[in-house]
Amino acid sequence: xxxxxxxxxxxxxxxxxxxxxxxxxxxxxxxxxxxxxxxxxxxxxxxxxxxxxxxxxxxxxxxxxxxxxxxxxxxxxxxxxxxxxxxxxxxxxxxxxxxxxxxxxxxxxxxxxxxxxxxxxxxxxxxxxxxxxxxxxxxxxxxxxxxxxxxxxxxxxxxxxxxxxxxxxxxxxxxxxxxxxxxxxxxxxxxxxxxxxxxxxxxxxxxxxxxxxxxxxxxxxxxxxxxxxxxxxxxxxxxxxxxxxxxxxxxxxxxxxx
Numbered sequence: 001x002x003x004x005x006x007x008x009x010x011x012x013x014x015x016x017x018x019x020x021x022x023x024x025x026x027x028x029x030x031x032x033x034x035x036x037x038x039x040x041x042x043x044x045x046x047x048x049x050x051x052x053x054x055x056x057x058x059x060x061x062x063x064x065x066x067x068x069x070x071x072x073x074x075x076x077x078x079x080x081x082x083x084x085x086x087x088x089x090x091x092x093x094x095x096x097x098x099x100x101x102x103x104x105x106x107x108x109x110x111x112x113x114x115x116x117x118x119x120x121x122x123x124x125x126x127x128x129x130x131x132x133x134x135x136x137x138x139x140x141x142x143x144x145x146x147x148x149x150x151x152x153x154x155x156x157x158x159x160x161x162x163x164x165x166x167x168x169x170x171x172x173x174x175x176x177x178x179x180x181x182x183x184x185x186x187x188x189x190x191x192x193x194x195x196x197x198x199x200x201x202x203x204x205x206x207x208x209x210x211x212x213x214x215x216x217x218x219x220x221x222x223x224x225x226x227x228x229x230x231x232x233x234x235x236x237x238x239x240x241x242x243x244x245x246x247x248x249x250x251x252x253x254x255x256x257x258x
Contacts, residue, residue: 050123052121052124056110056112058109059096060108061107062103070139072139076095076147076151077146077155079152084113108137112125120147120153125158126158129143145158145159145169146171147171147172148172148174149199151171151172153175156171160183168245171189171192173205177208178210181215181217184217190221190244191208191209191219191220192205192223193205194228197231199228
């Protein structure tokens with residue numbers, strides 16, 4: 001099978017079991033006497049079933065399935081302007097745009113679409129990756145993430161939540177929570193931003209990069225002096241990005257730094 005396809009994701013998640021409230025070492029049920037007034041330690045253990053749903057573009061490169069090889073996977077996260085229920089909008093920027101004229105693009109490319117007025121859900125993206133890896137010939141040690149603007153935020157967030165899953169990440173014009181950066185100190189990072197960005201200031205990336213360096217990480221940080229928010233056009237048109245990604249395989253070693 002070759003080319004790009006539209007896929008629907010429907011995956012159920014199972015969380016933890018039972019609901020128990022504990023105060024002063026004794027369980028409190030609905031018919032028991034209420035705990036005394038004041039602030040007391042409590043414990044929650046509730047079973048929930050959660051379903052992940054969404055639509056995405058799937059690109060399979062020329063030669064896929066012909067020799068039994070496992071392919072690198074590139075997850076692309078679009079920006080806020082491409083949200084909705086029309087997958088054609090996802091093809092406007094980045095890898096899903098490039099593969100329309102590059103059938104030999106050397107990745108399996110997964111390009112989901114976020115619903116209107118929503119941001120990227122790391123739980124959904126984790127479920128999506130699980131499904132694609134299970135159903136397709138993907139090398140689990142060569143999974144990469146990139147995204148622009150809102151997708152740049154999503155790239156940082158996803159990597160911080162699952163720091164041992166990826167081989168490398170490339171956030172563009174995004175930002176995130178600097179306090180979580182130390183979990184990525186083992187992970188190859190190449191971040192991009194425009195110096196004249198008035199929508200997401202360049203400092204949103206700079207503070208994460210600086211924190212990552214303080215933790216012992218060695219991120220690359222490219223700032224385009226003349227670029228505004230659109231730092232992605234030249235980033236995704238540069239073959240050096242894809243060569244850099246393919247030069248990395250997953251390695252473990254995450255964990256919070258002091």
